[in-house]
Structures are given as structure tokens and as C-alpha cells.
Amino acid sequence: MQFKHPNRSFVAFVITFIVVIVVGLLTLNWPDLKYQLSLEETVEQIMLEEDQIFPEDLVGIIEYEDSAYVIIDVRNPFEYINGHINGALNIPTNSLLDKENIKAFKQYATDSLIVVLYGQDQLEANGPWMILKQIGFDNFQVLMGGYHYFTTGPLDFYDMPEVPAYLVEEPAYDYYGIMEEMGSTSFEDAGSSDQPEVVIPSRKKKGSVVEGGC
Amino acid sequence: MNKAYYILAAFLIILGVGLLVLPERDRPDEASPRELLGDLRNPSRFISTDKVAEMLIDKDPTLVLVDVRDMYDNLDFSLPGAHSIPLEEILVYDWVDSLAYEKSKVVLFSNSDIKAEQAWLLLKRENHNNIHVMKGGLNCWFETIIQPTAPPETAANDEIDRYEFRKGASIYFTGGSAPIETEAGAEPVVVRRKNKTQVVEGGC
Numbered sequence: 001m002q003f004k005h006p007n008r009s010f011v012a013f014v015i016t017f018i019v020v021i022v023v024g025l026l027t028l029n030w031p032d033l034k035y036q037l038s039l040e041e042t043v044e045q046i047m048l049e050e051d052q053i054f055p056e057d058l059v060g061i062i063e064y065e066d067s068a069y070v071i072i073d074v075r076n077p078f079e080y081i082n083g084h085i086n087g088a089l090n091i092p093t094n095s096l097l098d099k100e101n102i103k104a105f106k107q108y109a110t111d112s113l114i115v116v117l118y119g120q121d122q123l124e125a126n127g128p129w130m131i132l133k134q135i136g137f138d139n140f141q142v143l144m145g146g147y148h149y150f151t152t153g154p155l156d157f158y159d160m161p162e163v164p165a166y167l168v169e170e171p172a173y174d175y176y177g178i179m180e181e182m183g184s185t186s187f188e189d190a191g192s193s194d195q196p197e198v199v200i201p202s203r204k205k206k207g208s209v210v211e212g213g214c
Numbered sequence: 215m216n217k218a219y220y221i222l223a224a225f226l227i228i229l230g231v232g233l234l235v236l237p238e239r240d241r242p243d244e245a246s247p248r249e250l251l252g253d254l255r256n257p258s259r260f261i262s263t264d265k266v267a268e269m270l271i272d273k274d275p276t277l278v279l280v281d282v283r284d285m286y287d288n289l290d291f292s293l294p295g296a297h298s299i300p301l302e303e304i305l306v307y308d309w310v311d312s313l314a315y316e317k318s319k320v321v322l323f324s325n326s327d328i329k330a331e332q333a334w335l336l337l338k339r340e341n342h343n344n345i346h347v348m349k350g351g352l353n354c355w356f357e358t359i360i361q362p363t364a365p366p367e368t369a370a371n372d373e374i375d376r377y378e379f380r381k382g383a384s385i386y387f388t389g390g391s392a393p394i395e396t397e398a399g400a401e402p403v404v405v406r407r408k409n410k411t412q413v414v415e416g417g418c
Contacts, residue, residue, distance in 0.1 A: 010218045017222075021229070033247045039305050039336060046332050047302050097251055126328055127254040130335050135247050168326035172353040175291035178360060182388035 033097060036136030045133060053116055053141045055150050055166055056157050062086050070108055071116045074128050085150060093128050109139055118143035122168060245341050253338050260349040261321055263358045267383040270294060278313045278320045282333045304333045310342050323348035359383050
């Protein structure tokens with residue numbers, strides 16, 4: 001009945017139109033986590049290798065209960081219950097980006113606390129660190145050697161070998177020396193060319209037998 | 215009535231201008247942080263050194279090895295046929311398109327697996343598939359393939375079989391000790407043959 005008036009039906013139309021747009025905007029899935037670093041910036045950050053903490057430094061932090069540090073165990077709860085670094089919180093990798101954790105991390109950042117991530121080995125905490133770094137958390141560090149080294153390896157600076165075992169990206173072997181010692185003359189195509197090289201001389205000898213037989 | 219149309223048109227124009235002002239998403243095809251975290255939980259990105267050795271020996275054409283260490287390290291030693299693409303240049307080249315075909319298996323490696331995994335995460339954010347990480351890196355390669363340690367005699371058959379494979383692979387990749395040993399063993403045979411030829415020569 002009211003819609004018979006042209007103006008009124010038009011107003012109703014405009015109102016529904018606006019309501020649709022507003023509802024659409026509200027329900028639009030805004031990503032709550034955005035990358036703060038571009039891929040190129042991430043590469044730069046990785047190459048700096050600044051966000052790694054030495055196990056011997058962590059010993060001091062735990063001993064003096066340094067309040068500037070928060071320690072987070074990213075392993076699963078079972079591993080955490082079986083043993084963890086004193087004072088560490090347990091946030092498994094798969095729940096790191098949960099809303100309440102992100103909120104807590106933001107709080108750490110405003111309090112300018114440094115967060116130390118550790119897993120069983122360095123690799124386990126490396127991925128989580130990279131993701132958190134890329135979404136803008138600058139205050140995270142990775143424990144070198146992880147929990148395994150922290151509980152087994154020598155932690156006294158004076159007991160350590162020249163290249164401690166937690167520097168996993170250092171070559172543990174003299175690659176070139178071993179390859180040479182084991183008889184590879186050119187390691188680059190050890191698989192393709194060296195093998196025939198060993199075989200070829202004996203074939204030549206066979207050939208010479210045939211030649212001689214003629 | 216007319217007035218109302220003007221209002222509606224003005225409203226639409228304002229919305230349109232809003233669309234112009236919206237910031238451009240520079241890489242709309244990037245994987246989100248949550249997707250990356252999900253990928254991290256999937257251990258299938260790792261490939262064992264045994265598998266890599268097997269593929270190299272079989273001369274598997276789908277295998278693309280990528281050494282992400284510095285050029286300097288690469289000069290010293292690298293896996294046979296590996297491409298050298300240092301971590302800082304992993305995004306510079308369009309190498310993934312040129313090397314990685316649909317069915318190829320790109321395997322990243324470094325001295326351990328930390329740098330390789332960092333490279334993997336970067337490529338994963340760019341939404342590349344078929345990228346893998348060699349578990350343990352070159353240190354593990356030397357530990358398991360080049361210098362394998364014998365399992366105890368009580369070990370399971372699988373383990374002994376694996377050790378046998380690794381011993382063979384070690385010989386294959388070093389081109390070294392064992393073939394020389396067999397050559398030494400074959401030497402008397404060679405000497406005999408020489409004698410034979412001499413006899414035949416003498417007979418001619």
C-alpha cells in the first residue's frame with residue numbers, strides 16, 4: 001500500500017541497497033595477518049643472521065631470570081611435558097598464529113621483550129621464526145642447536161670445540177678432502193665420468209688382447 | 215523522483231572513487247601466513263639423502279638439485295649436476311620456471327637444512343609447488359652416503375640392505391676405493407692376458 005507512492009518505494013530501494021553494501025563490507029573476510037616484509041626484505045633479514053641466540057647466552061638468561069626475555073617451546077605438548085627449558089611457555093607450532101597468541105606476541109613487542117623460540121633442533125623453530133618475522137614481529141630469536149643441544153652439548157664456553165656442534169650450517173666434514181682421498185679426481189661429475197674412467201682402461205686392455213690375437 | 219536518482223548516482227560515484235583509493239595488493243597470489251604455517255607441519259617436503267642418491271644413480275631426469283649455499287662453498291664441493299643458486303638470489307632468477315617443469319622434483323640443499331628450508335619457505339610464499347628440502351643437507355650426505363657406518367649385526371634386514379645400498383652409492387659417487395680394489399684383484403688376470411698375447415704374437 002505504501003509502495004504505491006513512487007518516492008517511498010524508491011527510498012526503500014535505496015535503503016536496501018545501502019544495507020546490502022554495509023553488510024557486505026562487514027562480512028568481507030579481511031585478512032587479520034598481513035605480511036609486513038616483502039619477499040626481498042625477508043631475504044635481506046635472513047642473510048643478516050641476527051636473530052639467532054647462542055645456547056651459552058641462554059644459560060645466563062635463565063640463571064639470572066632475565067625479565068627482558070620470554071622463552072617459548074614450539075614442540076608439541078607431549079615433548080614439552082617430558083622436559084623443557086626452565087621457565088619456557090609451550091606454544092606448539094600449529095597454534096602460533098591463533099588470535100590469543102598473536103595478541104600476546106603484540107604485547108611482548110610493546111613491552112620490548114625478546115622472545116626466544118626453540119624446538120627439538122634449530123630447524124623446528126626456524127620456520128615459525130621466519131613466518132613471524134614476515135608478519136612483522138622483530139623481537140623473535142631462534143635458539144641455535146635447539147633443545148637437543150641445550151640438554152646434551154657442552155654449554156661452557158671454554159669446553160667448546162672451535163666449531164661448536166650447534167653451528168649446523170658449517171661443514172662437518174672436509175668435503176673436498178674426503179672426495180679426493182676416496183679416489184674421486186674430479187668431484188663435480190663424480191657420478192657420471194669417474195665411474196667409466198675406472199672401467200675404460202680395462203676395456204682397452206681387452207682390446208689390445210684382440211689386437212694381439214690377430 | 216529526479217532528485218532521488220541524482221542522490222543514488224552520487225552515492226555510486228562516491229563508492230567508485232573509494233575503489234580507486236583502495237591500496238593495490240601487490241602480490242595477490244601469495245600464500246597467506248596461515249597457509250605457510252600449515253605447509254610447515256607437512257613433513258613431505260623433506261627428501262632423504264638415500265632417495266636423492268637413488269635418483270642420481272638412476273639418472274632420474276625429473277630431479278633438479280639446487281645448491282643454495284654461497285658460490286664460494288659451491289666451488290669446493292657440490293652434488294653432481296647441482297645448480298648453484300645462492301639463498302640471496304633465490305628470488306632474483308626466474309629459475310623456477312626454467313628448471314622446474316610440472317613433474318620435476320626440485321630439491322634444495324645446503325650444508326645442513328636450515329638455509330635450504332628458508333629458501334623453501336620463500337618459494338612456498340610465492341606459491342611454488344614441487345619444491346623439496348634434502349633432510350640433513352650435505353653433512354648428512356657425507357655421514358650416510360659417502361661414509362656410511364655399518365649397522366650392528368643384530369640390525370633389521372632393512373637397515374642392512376640400506377647399508378649395502380649406501381656402500382655401493384659411496385663407490386658410485388666417489389668413483390673411488392672399491393673399483394680400484396677390484397682392479398688390483400684383476401691385475402694378475404691382466405698379466406696373464408699379456409702373456410697370452412705374447413704367446414700368440416710369438417706364434418704368428
